[in-house]
Amino acid sequence: MSRRSSDPRADVVDGPLRPGDHLDRTEDRLDTAARERDQSDGVAQPALGFVGWLRWGWRQLTSMRTALVLLLLLAIAAIPGSLVPQRSADPNGVTQWRATNPDLYPTFDALQLFDVYTSVWFSAIYILLFISLIGCVLPRTKHHWKALRARPPRTPARLSRLADHAETTVPVPEGEDAAGHAAHAVDLAEAQLRSARYRVERYDRNGVASVSAERGYLRETGNLVFHGALVGVLLSVGIGGGFTYTGQTVITEGDGFVNSLGLGYTSFNPGRFVDTEALTPYSITLDRFDVTYAPGSGQAGDFAAHVTTRFPGQDPEDQVIEVNHPITMAGDRVYLMGNGYAPTITVRNGAGDVVFSESVPFLPQSATMTSQGVVKIPDTGGEQLGMVGFFYPTVAELDTGALTSAYGDLLDPRLTFFVYEGDLGIDDGTPRSVYALDTDGMTEIAGRNADAPSLELSPGQTVDLPGGRGTVTFEDERSAGAPESVKRYISLSIHNDSSATWVLVFAILAMLGLFTALFVPRRRMWVKATPDGDEVRIEYAGLARGEDPAIAVAVADLARRHADTLGEEPASAPVSPANVD
Amino acid sequence: MSFDDISVLLLWTAIAVYTLGFLAFTVDLARRSELAIVAQDAKAQAQARTLVAAGGGQTIDEIRAEEAAAKVALEAAPSQRGRFLFARLGVVLTTIAWLFHLGADVTRGIAAGRVPWSNNYEFALTGTLLVVAVFLGVLVKYDLRFLGAFINGLIVVLLGGAALAYYVEVVPLSDPLKSVWLVIHVFVASLASAFLAIAFALSVVQLLQSRRERLALAAVGTDAAPRTRLPFLRTLPSADVLESLAYRFAIIGFVLWTFTLIAGAIWANDAWGRYWGFDTKEVWTFVIWVVYAGYIHARATRGWRGTRSAWLSIVGFTAVLFNFTIVNQFFQGLHSYSGLPS
Ligand code: HEM
Numbered sequence: 001m002s003r004r005s006s007d008p009r010a011d012v013v014d015g016p017l018r019p020g021d022h023l024d025r026t027e028d029r030l031d032t033a034a035r036e037r038d039q040s041d042g043v044a045q046p047a048l049g050f051v052g053w054l055r056w057g058w059r060q061l062t063s064m065r066t067a068l069v070l071l072l073l074l075a076i077a078a079i080p081g082s083l084v085p086q087r088s089a090d091p092n093g094v095t096q097w098r099a100t101n102p103d104l105y106p107t108f109d110a111l112q113l114f115d116v117y118t119s120v121w122f123s124a125i126y127i128l129l130f131i132s133l134i135g136c137v138l139p140r141t142k143h144h145w146k147a148l149r150a151r152p153p154r155t156p157a158r159l160s161r162l163a164d165h166a167e168t169t170v171p172v173p174e175g176e177d178a179a180g181h182a183a184h185a186v187d188l189a190e191a192q193l194r195s196a197r198y199r200v201e202r203y204d205r206n207g208v209a210s211v212s213a214e215r216g217y218l219r220e221t222g223n224l225v226f227h228g229a230l231v232g233v234l235l236s237v238g239i240g241g242g243f244t245y246t247g248q249t250v251i252t253e254g255d256g257f258v259n260s261l262g263l264g265y266t267s268f269n270p271g272r273f274v275d276t277e278a279l280t281p282y283s284i285t286l287d288r289f290d291v292t293y294a295p296g297s298g299q300a301g302d303f304a305a306h307v308t309t310r311f312p313g314q315d316p317e318d319q320v321i322e323v324n325h326p327i328t329m330a331g332d333r334v335y336l337m338g339n340g341y342a343p344t345i346t347v348r349n350g351a352g353d354v355v356f357s358e359s360v361p362f363l364p365q366s367a368t369m370t371s372q373g374v375v376k377i378p379d380t381g382g383e384q385l386g387m388v389g390f391f392y393p394t395v396a397e398l399d400t401g402a403l404t405s406a407y408g409d410l411l412d413p414r415l416t417f418f419v420y421e422g423d424l425g426i427d428d429g430t431p432r433s434v435y436a437l438d439t440d441g442m443t444e445i446a447g448r449n450a451d452a453p454s455l456e457l458s459p460g461q462t463v464d465l466p467g468g469r470g471t472v473t474f475e476d477e478r479s480a481g482a483p484e485s486v487k488r489y490i491s492l493s494i495h496n497d498s499s500a501t502w503v504l505v506f507a508i509l510a511m512l513g514l515f516t517a518l519f520v521p522r523r524r525m526w527v528k529a530t531p532d533g534d535e536v537r538i539e540y541a542g543l544a545r546g547e548d549p550a551i552a553v554a555v556a557d558l559a560r561r562h563a564d565t566l567g568e569e570p571a572s573a574p575v576s577p578a579n580v581d
Numbered sequence: 582m583s584f585d586d587i588s589v590l591l592l593w594t595a596i597a598v599y600t601l602g603f604l605a606f607t608v609d610l611a612r613r614s615e616l617a618i619v620a621q622d623a624k625a626q627a628q629a630r631t632l633v634a635a636g637g638g639q640t641i642d643e644i645r646a647e648e649a650a651a652k653v654a655l656e657a658a659p660s661q662r663g664r665f666l667f668a669r670l671g672v673v674l675t676t677i678a679w680l681f682h683l684g685a686d687v688t689r690g691i692a693a694g695r696v697p698w699s700n701n702y703e704f705a706l707t708g709t710l711l712v713v714a715v716f717l718g719v720l721v722k723y724d725l726r727f728l729g730a731f732i733n734g735l736i737v738v739l740l741g742g743a744a745l746a747y748y749v750e751v752v753p754l755s756d757p758l759k760s761v762w763l764v765i766h767v768f769v770a771s772l773a774s775a776f777l778a779i780a781f782a783l784s785v786v787q788l789l790q791s792r793r794e795r796l797a798l799a800a801v802g803t804d805a806a807p808r809t810r811l812p813f814l815r816t817l818p819s820a821d822v823l824e825s826l827a828y829r830f831a832i833i834g835f836v837l838w839t840f841t842l843i844a845g846a847i848w849a850n851d852a853w854g855r856y857w858g859f860d861t862k863e864v865w866t867f868v869i870w871v872v873y874a875g876y877i878h879a880r881a882t883r884g885w886r887g888t889r890s891a892w893l894s895i896v897g898f899t900a901v902l903f904n905f906t907i908v909n910q911f912f913q914g915l916h917s918y919s920g921l922p923s
Contacts, residue, residue: 021882022883023883071871082865088858299752301756303756323759324760337854507843547880
C-alpha cells in the first residue's frame with residue numbers, strides 16, 4: 001500500500017521540500033519552530049513585527065491549503081462565463097442579452113459578468129494562484145537541485161520499524177568470516193540496486209554492512225517541470241497577446257484582398273505591440289468557392305475556397321483554403337470562417353444613370369441559406385435610398401405566404417427588397433455596419449408598410465422602383481461568364497499569433513512533467529547485513545516518497561532477487577510482513 | 582435492415598443484459614450483507630453463551646482483521662477470489678452485455694462511415710462502452726466486483742437515456758468535425774471520463790465506508806452493535822484503501838483529460854483560428870481540469886485527505902456528466918458551423 005502516517009520519518013529526513021501544510025512535509029528543525037508558532041495562533045502570540053507579518057503572509061499564500069482554495073475558487077469563478085454571453089466570444093449574444101434583460105444589464109455589466117475572463121475578480125484569483133505557485137516552486141527547485149547532488153541518507157537504525165520490510169538469515173559459508181560475508185551480501189545488493197537505477201551509498205560500520213538507495217528523483221523533477229510549465233503557458237499567453245493580431249475580411253468570387261490595414265480588412269484587432277504599418281502586402285484572390293450538398297438532408301459541406309495568392313514581386317500560387325486547413329501567408333494563418341451568396345445588384349435612377357452596381361454579401365440566417373443583406377445608395381441624384389433585401393437560393397412559399405429557402409444550393413434563386421427613402425445617417429461620419437440599415441430617418445416606399453409591395457426578382461430580371469425613381473436589376477452572372485447565376489463569397493479570418501508555438505511547447509512540457517510526477521515512483525531502499533554468530537541477518541526495507549502503490553511488491557522483489565543472487569538457499573525464506581498489516 | 586437499425590437493436594439488447602447484470606450484482610451485495618449479519622449474529626450468540634460482558638460492538642482487533650481480509654481479497658488474483666456466485670454471474674452478464682454494446686457501437690460506425698463518436702448519442706455510446714471496458718479490464722488486477730451494481734446501474738441509466746433522448750439518424754459530419762482531432766480528442770476525452778467514472782464510484786463507496794467505520798469505531802467497547810443500513814460494506818476494503826484506489830484511477834483520468842484539453846486547443850486552432858476562446862465547452866473542460874487538480878492537491882494537503890477530497894472527486898465527475906449532458910444540449914457555443922461571423 002502507499003505510505004502510512006505512522007512511518008518513522010524522524011529517521012529519514014530530507015525528502016522533497018513541501019509547503020508547511022503538506023501531508024508529507026519533512027520535519028526539519030526550522031519548520032518545527034514555524035509550526036509551533038502557527039499552533040500558538042491566538043494564544044499570547046509573540047509580536048511578529050512588520051517583516052514577521054510579511055513572512056507569515058507569504059507562508060500562508062504559498063501553503064497547500066491556499067493553493068487548493070484558489071484552485072477551487074478558479075473553477076467556480078470560471079463558470080459564470082459559460083452562463084452569460086461573453087463580449088470576447090459572442091458580442092451579439094451580449095447585445096441580445098441586454099435587449100431581453102434591460103433591468104439586470106447594468107448590474108451584470110458592473111460585475112464584469114460579460115468579461116469574466118478579463119475581470120478584476122477572475123484575474124485576482126489566477127494572479128494570486130500563480131504568485132503562490134512561483135513562491136512554492138522556486139524554493140522547491142533550489143532544494144531539489146541540492147537533493148539531486150546529495151547522497152542517499154544514512155540507513156535508519158531500526159529497519160524493522162518501516163512498514164515495508166523483510167528479513168532473512170543466511171549461514172556463513174565455510175572459510176569466511178561473518179563480517180566478510182555480510183559485506184559480500186551487501187555488495188551484491190548494491191550492484192543489484194544500482195542496475196535497477198537506484199542511486200546508492202554504502203554505510204558500513206562496526207562489521208554491520210548496509211547500503212542506502214534512492215530512486216525516482218524524476219518524480220520531483222516532473223512536478224517542478226509541470227508547475228513551471230504552467231507559468232510558462234500563462235506568460236506566453238500574456239506576453240504573446242501583445243504581439244498577436246486578428247483580422248476579418250470578406251471576398252466575393254473574382255475579387256481579392258490585400259493584406260493592408262486600410263485596404264483589406266473589415267475588422268482588425270492588433271495587440272499592443274503590433275506594428276500595423278509593417279504588414280506584408282500579400283494578396284488573396286477568390287477564384288472559385290466549392291460546396292457539396294449531402295443528398296437527402298441537403299446539408300452543405302466540403303467547403304473549399306480556391307484562391308490565388310501573391311507576394312509582391314513573386315509568381316502567383318494557387319491554393320485551397322478549407323475548414324480545419326488554414327493556409328499560411330508570411331506567418332499569418334488564413335482561416336475559412338464562413339460563406340454565403342453575394343447577389344450582384346444594379347440600381348438606376350429615374351434618369352437611367354447607374355447609381356449602384358455591386359455584388360453585395362448577404363448574411364445567411366438559416367441552414368438553407370435564407371440570407372439578409374443591405375444596399376445603401378447615398379448618391380441617387382435625389383433622396384438617398386436604402387434597401388433591406390432577402391435572398392432565397394431555392395425559393396419556397398410558406399403557408400403564411402411568406403417566402404423561405406428550401407435548399408442551400410442555387411436551384412431557384414429569388415431576391416426581395418424593402419425600399420426606404422430618406423437619410424441613411426452615414427454623412428455625419430458615425431460608423432455604420434454594412435449589414436444593417438438604420439431606418440429611423442427614412443420612409444418605407446416599397447414593402448409591408450408602404451403603398452407599393454416589396455420588390456421581387458429572379459436572376460436577370462429588372463423591376464421598377466415606385467414613383468418613377470428608377471429600376472433595380474438582379475444581374476445573372478452567367479451572362480458575364482460565371483458558372484452560376486449568383487456569386488458566392490467567403491469570410492476569412494487572418495491571425496498572427498507567434499506565441500501559440502510557445503504555449504504549445506509549455507503545454508507539452510506540462511503534460512510530460514505531469515506524467516513523470518504522477519507515475520514515476522520515488523522510493524528509498526535499504527539492505528542491511530548484520531553478522532550474528534555463524535549467521536548473517538539480512539534486512540530489506542523500503543519507504544515510499546509520495547503515492548506508491550507498488551512499494552510492498554518492490555521490497556519483496558528486492559528480497560527475493562537478492563536471495564537468488566546470493567546463490568544460496570536462505571536458511572529461512574524471507575518473510576515479508578508487507579502484505580499483512 | 583440497415584446497419585443503424587441493427588445498431589439500435591444491439592443497443593437495446595445490451596441495455597437489457599446490463600440490467601440483468603445489475604440485478605445479479607445487487608443480489609451479490611445483498612448476500613454479502615447477509616453474510617456480514619450472520620457473522621455478527623454468530624458472534625453475539627457466542628458471546629451470550631459464554632456470558633462475555635462486552636456487548637455487540639466489535640473490538641479494534643476485529644475491525645482491523647476485517648479490513649486486512651478485505652484488502653487481501655481486493656488484491657487477490659482472479660483464481661483466488663471469493664467464489665461469490667452472483668458476482669460471477671454479474672461479471673459474465675456484464676461481459677455479454679458489453680459485447681452487444683461493442684457490436685452496437687461498431688455497426689453505428691459502419692452505418693455512419695466514420696468513427697462512432699461525433700454527436701451526443703454516439704459520445705454516450707462510446708463513452709459508456711469505455712467505462713465498462715475499463716471496469717472489466719481492472720477486474721483482472723483488483724477484485725472490484727462490488728462496484729458492479731453501481732457501474733451497471735450507471736450504464737443502464739446513461740445508455741437508456743441516450744437511446745431515448747439523444748438518438749439521431751446518421752448525418753454527414755459538419756466541416757469542422759472532419760479532422761483527425763475528432764478521432765483523437767474525443768476518444769481520449771471519453772477514455773478519461775471512463776477512468777474518472779470508476780474513481781467516482783470508488784469515492785462514493787469510500788464515503789459510505791468511512792461513515793460506517795466511524796460508527797464502528799465509536800461502538801467499540803460499548804453495548805450497542807453498530808447499525809448500518811448497508812452491512813455489505815463490512816466485506817469491502819477500508820475507506821483508506823478505497824481512497825488510494827480512487828486516486829489511482831483519478832490520476833490516470835486526469836492525465837488523459839490534460840491531453841484532451843491540449844488536443845482540443847490544437848484542434849480549435851485549426852478550425853477556428855484560435856486555440857483558446859473560453860467557449861462554453863472550453864470553459865467546462867477547464868473547470869473539470871481545475872477541479873481534479875484541486876482533488877490531487879487536496880489529497881496532499883493536511884486536513885483534506887479522506888472525506889473532503891472524496892467529495893472533490895464526486896464534484897469533478899458530476900461536472901463531467903453535466904458537461905456532457907446539459908452543456909452540450911442547452912448552452913450556446915461555437916460547436917456548430919453556422920456560416921458567418923456576424
Ligand atoms: C495553477 C495552479 C496549479 C495547478 C493547476 C496545479 C496542479 C497540480 C497537479 C496536477 C499536481 C499533481 C502532479 C504532480 O504531483 O506534479 C500538483 C501537485 C502538487 N502541487 Fe500543484 N498546482 C498548482 C499550484 C500549486 C501551488 C500554488 C502549489 C504550492 C502551494 C502547488 C504545490 C503542489 C505540490 C506540493 C504538489 C505535489 C503533491 C503531492 O505530493 O502529491 N501547486 N499540482
